[in-house]
Amino acid sequence: MKILVTEKIADQGIEVLKKSGMEVDVKLDIERGELLEIIKNYDAIVVRSVTKIDEEFYQHAVNLKVVGRAGNGVDNIEMEGATERGIIVVNTPEANIVSAAEHTIGLLIASCRNIPQANNHIKNRQWDRSGFKGVELQGKTAGIVGLGRIGSLVATRLQGFGMKVIAYDPYITDERFKKFGVEKKENLQDLVKESDFISVHTPKTEETFGMIGDEEFKIAKKGVRVVNCARGGIIDEDALVKAMKENIVASAGIDVLVDEPNTTSPLLDLNNVIITPHLGADTVEAQNNVGVTIAHEVLSALKGEMVPNA
């Protein structure tokens, strides 16, 4: 059987695939046209978030049996098309959650303390300590949208900073809120009104895309700070730019943008937005974990074995 890998996964993961005796081709940054041309030759494909697995792709992927998503979110994979054709989609929902949670905290603190801006300042051989005054986390209220795997890790870490944590998640049981000592908000509006910091941790779906937008910024506390380390557009980018220009949002920490790769977002022009190019899962630990896990899952699925995350 033949496996195609189109985005960077850990070498350990590639080793696992190769040791299985299957033929493995690694073609990073492959052009869409070439991908559509060659995919008929493969039984499985391993992707991250950039390769679009859509209807057009499936029409060319006539021998495909497995799509392996090295990571958590499957918003780049059209699930219906896979189901219709009996193609198994597997992902690694647990493998990089700690890294994503830690990156969220990193973005929050870095934006609250203007760390990247101050770093750029001194690297330009300047020493002016005014203009970088930040705010503390202790005693503030953090609003978490989505109390799933990553949201709950972020919640417990923020409690360690002495923050009150509230959350909105209509799909999570009251027991889970209690387990994490997080106050439940019945609706998004209540969360937005009460939060000093808002961090989103939902998948990107029709329901969540743009869920923090103009209406929410209208009722938010003046000076609210936001973080999006989940998916681009869950916090509406135009609404965020507007709210920042109107001084409603004091700072934003952003790891994800609509239409990645994206180097033209207007968010890039704002000094109080700190931004990373989708690095939430980019740690040694997470990438090894993800790479090895997805390799085993893809092999199991190809052999017709039970796969936990199918």
Ligand code: MLT
């Ligand atoms: C994920 O969904 O697991 C993350 O966004 C990381 C990634 O896509 O590389």
